[in-house]
Amino acid sequence: MVVWTDFEKATIQDIFAKADYDVIGPQALARCLIVYPWTQRYFAKFGNLYNAAAILGNPMVAAHGKTVLRGLELAVKNMDNIKATYADLSVLHSEKLHVDPDNFRLLADCLTIVVAAQMGAGFTPEVQAAFQKFIAVAVSALGRQYH
Amino acid sequence: MLSSAEKELIVEIWTKMTPVAEEIGSEALLRMFTTFPKTKTYFSHLNISANSEHLRSHGKKIVEALAEGAKNISTLTTTLAPLSRFHAYQLRIHPTNFKLFNHCILVTLACRMGDDFTPVTHAAIDKFLSAFSAVLAEKFR
Numbered sequence: 001m002v003v004w005t006d007f008e009k010a011t012i013q014d015i016f017a018k019a020d021y022d023v024i025g026p027q028a029l030a031r032c033l034i035v036y037p038w039t040q041r042y043f044a045k046f047g048n049l050y051n052a053a054a055i056l057g058n059p060m061v062a063a064h065g066k067t068v069l070r071g072l073e074l075a076v077k078n079m080d081n082i083k084a085t086y087a088d089l090s091v092l093h094s095e096k097l098h099v100d101p102d103n104f105r106l107l108a109d110c111l112t113i114v115v116a117a118q119m120g121a122g123f124t125p126e127v128q129a130a131f132q133k134f135i136a137v138a139v140s141a142l143g144r145q146y147h
Numbered sequence: 148m149l150s151s152a153e154k155e156l157i158v159e160i161w162t163k164m165t166p167v168a169e170e171i172g173s174e175a176l177l178r179m180f181t182t183f184p185k186t187k188t189y190f191s192h193l194n195i196s197a198n199s200e201h202l203r204s205h206g207k208k209i210v211e212a213l214a215e216g217a218k219n220i221s222t223l224t225t226t227l228a229p230l231s232r233f234h235a236y237q238l239r240i241h242p243t244n245f246k247l248f249n250h251c252i253l254v255t256l257a258c259r260m261g262d263d264f265t266p267v268t269h270a271a272i273d274k275f276l277s278a279f280s281a282v283l284a285e286k287f288r
Binding site: 031055113117 | 174254259260262265267270
């Protein structure tokens with residue numbers, strides 16, 4: 001079971017309370033598709049992903065970015081039980097979507113970068129550590145139901 | 148593979164980083180030590196607490212080496228040969244740690260550059276850092 005310090009819990013709740021999901025979700029996903037182009041393999045039906053500008057302007061990417069963030073919000077609301085909360089999502093990603101779980105880590109890194117860029121100096125090393133711990137738990141839970 | 152536009156972008160960014168090498172380098176290191184505590188095991192002989200002399204000088208050294216590499220991207224293997232030998236035969240750092248440090252450099256740049264740390268810039272720097280680390284890890288086996 002994951003043990004969260006008071007600082008970690010407060011930090012995560014604070015970051016997500018202040019975050020604009022409609023902005024950071026799309027930005028994180030677009031960044032992932034641009035920085036790690038092989039991740040585009042899962043989005044063949046999304047239309048024009050030809051270059052960075054196309055990806056950043058693609059409405060399907062934006063919509064999906066918001067979906068992903070809303071999924072992450074589930075973990076924020078259930079920090080003491082992320083594993084169970086994500087059981088179904090994990091099955092979905094493995095059995096229906098067939099996503100290589102190593103790619104979750106890439107999206108997580110991109111999300112970290114987006115949050116860092118937004119928070120600037122407020123994204124201190126301690127805040128970063130708390131955020132990355134949370135993200136790592138979410139990524140691990142998402143990868144659990146792969147057999 | 149780095150395009151010529153990316154190479155120019157990289158030189159531009161690292162030229163800007165050189166005057167603040169100590170700040171950038173020590174911040175990236177501190178982020179790495181705080182987020183990934185296992186990385187501290189390589190520094191038990193130094194005082195790497197926030198703002199320490201060792202943290203600052205070590206951070207400066209690393210960023211200056213990166214800037215040097217940025218100026219010689221097409222000849223990274225030759226330029227970095229001494230550093231490569233040093234990392235392989237003396238430091239023997241587990242190669243996964245390069246990725247952790249590279250990530251923390253990216254976070255440091257993101258915090259300082261905000262919106263200017265565009266996806267395109269992020270991609271170019273990430274590719275450069277990966278290429279740099281690959282050369283450092285080349286002689287490991």
